[in-house]
Amino acid sequence: MLAIVCAIGLALAGCGSSKEKRLASYEPESFASTGTHSHNYAASEAQTCEAARRALLSQGYQVKDATAQQVSGVKSFQPENEVHMEVSLRVVCAKDARAAAPSASTDAGKATTAFVSALQDRYALKKTSNSAGVGVGLLGSISLPYSSSDDTMVKVASQTVTDERFYERFYALVDRYLVSQGPDPEPPPKESAADKPDAAKPDAAKPDAAKAADAAKKD
Template identity: 50%
Template sequence: MSTSFHLRGLGLALVLAGATGCSSPKTAIYEHESFDDSGTFSRNYPVSDVAACEAARRALLSQGYIITSSDPKLVSGNKSFQQTGESHLQISFNVVCAEDGSSDHQATIFANALQDRYALKKVNNSASLGVGVLGSVSMPIGSTDDSMVKVASETVTSPKFYDRYFALVDVFLPREVKPEEPAPEAPKVPLGVPQDQAPLPTEPQAPIAPTVVPEASQPLVPPLETAPIAPLPPAEPAAPAETAPVETVPVETAPTLPAPTEAIPPLPIPGQ
């Protein structure tokens, strides 16, 4: 008897302890909000707020979102997904562009996505039947209508989801803010040579002959047919020409002197 009493008391204590544990208050969902700057929902861009929102709007349009706002600094769009025959999902995207107020006109894009879940529900309808004596009587007639009812709503918090969106926004930014290719560096001056040194003289270059532009080509005319060339008759030998007689002129010769017969005396020497 005493043993069963103790067992009943122990079971009652366990039941009370379990009830006490179930009735303890749970941590509220807002206690998980730390409000730290994680950078998941915002990005900075070196453009104005209007240009940033235009890039954000084009990014949503390229992915099939329906834009529902016309404010130049606010973009709203939604996209529907049919998962199964009885469930439906819709993502609502909201983008706000705010200028930082700095001198270089930078803007911050704040984006957040909300997903709503819809389920197919059946609703019973009752019809009213009018009777002249009794008045209007409501009679349950078997009639049901199917309608989509929102069953859940949650903010998308996936960092990868927003990383893909902001990467697409970069593609639609104005061209002048995209990083340009670095300019080629000037050639370095060799050591020991001052920069203000006069340039070395260069050889004079030959003048460049002007290019002659050919005239427009004209169609070639086929040559005319010519008569066959007949062989010429053999030429007759020419008669020898008559030459005049050549007159001979006598040549006068120098007179010959006779040899001396007497010896020539020598000339006298003066002073002898």
């Protein structure tokens, strides 16, 4: 009896230690770093998101949504025969507080923070076998030596990409496209009152004969 009690105690102790080990390996959110998923650019929001859109297109991403404030794209990979992966990347362009205080390297209104997050989904091939059976009148059901299988892709994992090198390469590529597209085009100058043509005077619209008749009436 004592041996059984000891065995149960050891088993419970083992379960507790394994549970503690699983908890210790989990990394909770610390919210301490802001550099991995964000990057500052000396450009407007529209310029930054346009550069991000071009960067995604240049790498084979299918752009799903693109505005002056955000861009998202997805790209498919197949590392193994029965494994499919998708990487979805989303960029949000927000005006930076530095725009209110221009410096030597940042003009007023030209500071933007790009917030970037990438999600990696993993799919595996799931095979389902189906056997064929045929019903023949009064004889009942007859099983035939034939089977079919339905192959479907099932999502087995989903994880946010946290590799700093992945984001650093993307930020550098966006920077290249910011340089290539140049500054925003200046708006056309507004037409001033001095540039507007004078309104046609009533006498200018009259023919010469009518002008002569008016002059004769005045005399």
